[in-house]
Amino acid sequence: MSGPDVMYPEEQQAMSLVCARLTRDANAKAVLLIGRDGQPIAEAGDVDELDVTSLSSLTAGNVAATGGISKILREKDFFSQFHEGEKTHIHITLVGGRAILVVLFDERSSLGLVRLRVKKSSDEMVRLFDSVAKKAAAKSEPSILTEITDSDIDNLFND
Amino acid sequence: MSFINYSSREINCKLVYYGPGLCGKTTNLHYIYAKTSPDAKGKMISLATETERTLFFDFLPLSLGEIRGFKTRFHLYTVPGQVFYDASRKLILKGVDGVIFVADSQIERMEANIESLDNLRLNLIDQGYDLNKLPYVVQYNKRDLPNAAPMEQLREVLNPTKAPEFEACATSGAGVFDTLKAVAKSVLTELRRGQ
Numbered sequence: 371m372s373g374p375d376v377m378y379p380e381e382q383q384a385m386s387l388v389c390a391r392l393t394r395d396a397n398a399k400a401v402l403l404i405g406r407d408g409q410p411i412a413e414a415g416d417v418d419e420l421d422v423t424s425l426s427s428l429t430a431g432n433v434a435a436t437g438g439i440s441k442i443l444r445e446k447d448f449f450s451q452f453h454e455g456e457k458t459h460i461h462i463t464l465v466g467g468r469a470i471l472v473v474l475f476d477e478r479s480s481l482g483l484v485r486l487r488v489k490k491s492s493d494e495m496v497r498l499f500d501s502v503a504k505k506a507a508a509k510s511e512p513s514i515l516t517e518i519t520d521s522d523i524d525n526l527f528n529d
Numbered sequence: 530m531s532f533i534n535y536s537s538r539e540i541n542c543k544l545v546y547y548g549p550g551l552c553g554k555t556t557n558l559h560y561i562y563a564k565t566s567p568d569a570k571g572k573m574i575s576l577a578t579e580t581e582r583t584l585f586f587d588f589l590p591l592s593l594g595e596i597r598g599f600k601t602r603f604h605l606y607t608v609p610g611q612v613f614y615d616a617s618r619k620l621i622l623k624g625v626d627g628v629i630f631v632a633d634s635q636i637e638r639m640e641a642n643i644e645s646l647d648n649l650r651l652n653l654i655d656q657g658y659d660l661n662k663l664p665y666v667v668q669y670n671k672r673d674l675p676n677a678a679p680m681e682q683l684r685e686v687l688n689p690t691k692a693p694e695f696e697a698c699a700t701s702g703a704g705v706f707d708t709l710k711a712v713a714k715s716v717l718t719e720l721r722r723g724q
Binding site: 375376377378379382383405406407408409411421423424427428431434435437438513514515516517518520522523524526527 | 530531532533534535536537540541543571572574576585586588590593594595596597599601604616617619620621623624710713714717718720721723
């Protein structure tokens with residue numbers, strides 16, 4: 371399954387709130403929500419020093435590579451991964467098959483606590499993604515794409 | 530797959546540079562990176578071997594400007610060209626919005642070009658795409674080399690569907706931005722058409 375192809379302000383805000391709560395409850399340094407194709411969706415915590423775009427792309431690549439391994443092993447997707455660093459650790463979870471929840475934490479937290487809190491947040495995220503998918507399918511919001519004209523596109527490429 | 534964020538007002542698209550080993554995919558990205566203003570680009574990532582051959586992918590996020598108040602962001606990826614990295618190539622094509630096939634113009638690389646193009650078609654099918662329906666351009670790279678094959682020959686073999694095509698020399702930058710602009714424009718046009 372690919373990542374979401376659209377995000378609306380209401381759900382974006384709700385997802386940001388879930389990320390913020392997870393950061394607090396898991397005593398994490400930062401939390402990122404990333405589309406499975408590598409687009410950053412929401413974030414919380416200490417992200418000012420992070421290159422979120424690069425981190426998102428590399429994490430999506432990592433999940434895709436792990437997914438490739440699971441396929442070879444005839445296993446379903448590996449739902450979570452954990453990378454242990456000297457100071458910072460990363461917990462990566464698939465959310466409803468279409469997004470990736472990344473928790474960065476240090477010695478102030480533990481893998482057990484992160485796992486516990488991630489479960490609850492993932493369930494909420496899945497519901498929010500379902501809501502986005504329903505809205506997109508119903509086309510209840512006008513798409514920016516229908517408003518774009520040929521000259522808009524041409525103007526973008528004028529030197 | 531493009532991603533439209535109505536909250537941050539962004540349109541994100543994924544472009545993939547495909548082609549045989551050493552054809553100049555990474556060189557295209559290096560040139561784009563070097564010639565783009567700092568505020569329009571993110572960090573370029575290269576997951577390469579010690580001998581600078583691409584191992585997994587190169588990645589360059591690029592902002593092209595705004596359309597109707599929405600920032601247009603293109604994520605440029607290259608695939609590893611070496612034949613045995615096929616599993617990685619398949620993964621990188623996931624969610625692709627547009628493809629640039631970088632052909633190596635050297636006559637000795639004709640077989641490698643054909644093999645890579647066939648591989649692209651098959652890997653796209655694996656991901657549920659059809660090359661004939663996807664925004665797609667062909668770049669004939671290394672046109673400056675003395676052993677470059679004639680354009681007519683390259684066209685006939687590598688571009689039977691007459692996709693937009695560009696002659697290039699990625700080391701000097703000739704044709705690099707023309708190629709990028711053509712595929713980016715085609716992606717945006719296709720996105721609008723798909724609505």
